[in-house]
Amino acid sequence: MSQPTLVECPTCGAPVEWGPQSPSRPFCSERCKLIDLGAWAAEEHAIPGNPQEDDLFSDDLPPHTH
Secondary structure, eight states, rough: OOOOOOOETTOOOOOESSTTTTTTSSSSSSSHHHHHHHHTTTSSSSOOOOHHHHHHHEEEEEOOOO
């Protein structure tokens, strides 16, 4: 029988067995999953963009009226 695949929880580093027995994978728990979601919502995590591409299309957007 093969060894189960273990991954590291991105939030706390605990080992997580990759399979249906770990429904929150790659997180070890629902708590770690929510901590990560909160970090994305608070903009602590971000996917880097290309400022030149962002500027290229920003003129196409309507002006903000706040």
